Amino acid sequence: MTDPELTPAQEESVRALLRGARHTEPTPEHVVARLDARLAELTAPRDDSPAATVVPLAARRRRRAASLLVAAAALVAGGVALPQLLPPDGFDAATDTGGTVAEGQADDSGEGNSEAGEDPHATSGEAAPRESPLSGGAQLRTDKDSGLPRLSSDGSLERQAAEALGSLPPADATTDNAAGCVVPTTVPGRRVPVTYDGARAVMLVRDVSPGRQRVAVYLCGATLPVDSVTLTRP
Amino acid sequence: MSERSDDELLSAHVAGDADAFGELFARHRDRLWAVALRTMGNPEDAADGLQDGMVAAFRRAGSFRGEAAVTTWLHRVVVNACLDRLRAAKVRAADALPDDLDDRGSLVAAATPVDDPAEVAVADERRHLVLTALASLPAEQRAALVLVDMEGYSVAEVAQILDCAEGTVKSRCSRGRVRLATLLGVLRPDRADPADPGNPPAAEDVPTTSPPRGPPRPAT
Numbered sequence: 228m229t230d231p232e233l234t235p236a237q238e239e240s241v242r243a244l245l246r247g248a249r250h251t252e253p254t255p256e257h258v259v260a261r262l263d264a265r266l267a268e269l270t271a272p273r274d275d276s277p278a279a280t281v282v283p284l285a286a287r288r289r290r291r292a293a294s295l296l297v298a299a300a301a302l303v304a305g306g307v308a309l310p311q312l313l314p315p316d317g318f319d320a321a322t323d324t325g326g327t328v329a330e331g332q333a334d335d336s337g338e339g340n341s342e343a344g345e346d347p348h349a350t351s352g353e354a355a356p357r358e359s360p361l362s363g364g365a366q367l368r369t370d371k372d373s374g375l376p377r378l379s380s381d382g383s384l385e386r387q388a389a390e391a392l393g394s395l396p397p398a399d400a401t402t403d404n405a406a407g408c409v410v411p412t413t414v415p416g417r418r419v420p421v422t423y424d425g426a427r428a429v430m431l432v433r434d435v436s437p438g439r440q441r442v443a444v445y446l447c448g449a450t451l452p453v454d455s456v457t458l459t460r461p
Numbered sequence: 462m463s464e465r466s467d468d469e470l471l472s473a474h475v476a477g478d479a480d481a482f483g484e485l486f487a488r489h490r491d492r493l494w495a496v497a498l499r500t501m502g503n504p505e506d507a508a509d510g511l512q513d514g515m516v517a518a519f520r521r522a523g524s525f526r527g528e529a530a531v532t533t534w535l536h537r538v539v540v541n542a543c544l545d546r547l548r549a550a551k552v553r554a555a556d557a558l559p560d561d562l563d564d565r566g567s568l569v570a571a572a573t574p575v576d577d578p579a580e581v582a583v584a585d586e587r588r589h590l591v592l593t594a595l596a597s598l599p600a601e602q603r604a605a606l607v608l609v610d611m612e613g614y615s616v617a618e619v620a621q622i623l624d625c626a627e628g629t630v631k632s633r634c635s636r637g638r639v640r641l642a643t644l645l646g647v648l649r650p651d652r653a654d655p656a657d658p659g660n661p662p663a664a665e666d667v668p669t670t671s672p673p674r675g676p677p678r679p680a681t
Contacts, residue, residue, distance in 0.1 A: 233635075233642055240647050241638045245610035247584070248591040254494040258508045262490070263483070265512055269519050270479045380516070385549060439550075441505070455509055459550045 370422040388442040408447040467531035499607040514539030547600040594644040602637035
């Protein structure tokens with residue numbers, strides 16, 4: 228079906244309505260303050276020392292799945308090649324083996340594909356979080372000293388927040404323990420202690436609508452978030 | 462001391478001038494905010510998108526080759542950041558209702574006499590309808606209309622910002638306008654004011670099929 232054509236008058240009416248709805252006010256002060264704070268972080272000298280340990284979660288599963296896949300492939304190859312090497316009376320046994328392995332391979336392949344699909348954003352920039360945010364993370368970084376989830380401005384907050392929240396045991400899902408990190412804001416929500424670029428911080432998590440959570444990261448003592456994101460459940 | 466140009470500021474930033482990028486971004490911030498706000502549909506997500514774009518521009522400044530104006534490049538980075546967020550969050554456009562209640566009065570005040578509350582109210586409602594309809598469009602169509610019809614960029618500039626062909630921009634704008642025309646009632650032939658749907662005509666009285674009842678009688 229083709230779209231109807233607008234007459235010049237109708238098109239001008241729509242354009243005039245859009246012009247009339249243009250936003251002309253300056254950027255709100257709190258947004259300016261947030262941008263300035265973020266810019267100050269970007270321009271400040273960075274401590275890039277490796278102060279974090281990496282806890283491989285999905286990465287470990289992925290390696291295990293890959294190992295299984297390789298082993299299954301080897302068995303399949305063996306199952307195909309073996310009948311040609313064996314005498315004719317060994318054919319049936321070899322075929323059975325191949326069939327069984329092929330089923331196992333199919334299962335493993337499915338798992339591998341699924342996990343590979345979790346990380347389409349691995350090479351994207353920080354402004355392009357493309358994966359489903361609450362689908363589980365590839366790896367959780369924790370601060371070496373405090374053991375808290377470690378967030379970095381270098382990566383997608385969407386993914387890091389989802390990973391940090393996903394790493395909490397169920398018992399912690401309702402806690403509101405900022406572990407001594409005071410954030411003087413009246414915004415309600417659950418407070419999850421983290422580190423952000425090496426500094427102590429708190430993730431303030433609140434439900435904004437069914438299936439959507441607002442996550443704002445506050446450095447201890449700060450009144451404005453250094454970063455925030457809206458997470459959606461798939 | 463004369464004001465540095467956008468190109469000079471960006472070059473200075475790449476060269477290590479710690480203040481240059483802030484000065485450059487502040488120069489274009491309000492217009493970028495307007496684009497982010499209208500593209501995202503609400504201030505919270507717009508702030509996120511604008512910040513993403515700022516960080517991306519800060520870090521990728523060295524990749525700017527000067528094919529377009531610096532402001533066009535900044536818009537491109539910010540719009541892409543907003544569109545990435547929209548795609549990532551899978552925000553349905555129909556749900557992204559405008560949430561800029563605080564700023565609603567400003568444009569109305571600028572466009573209509575402030576001493577006429579009735580006109581202010583009508584313009585306010587009209588604007589709300591337009592933003593609601595705009596929010597229901599696909600993100601790419603919305604971005605094209607925001608840049609072309611709201612912000613007044615040329616199709617060629619928007620093609621650079623959105624990194625697509627000029628024909629694609631025209632197509633997105635055309636489809637978006639048709640959709641808006643439908644949503645806003647512009648296509649109605651009897652339309653005097655396309656943005657003011659007014660009240661629907663009153664339905665006719667439904668005739669009763671029963672004989673008229675008499676006055677209530679006292680119980681015996």
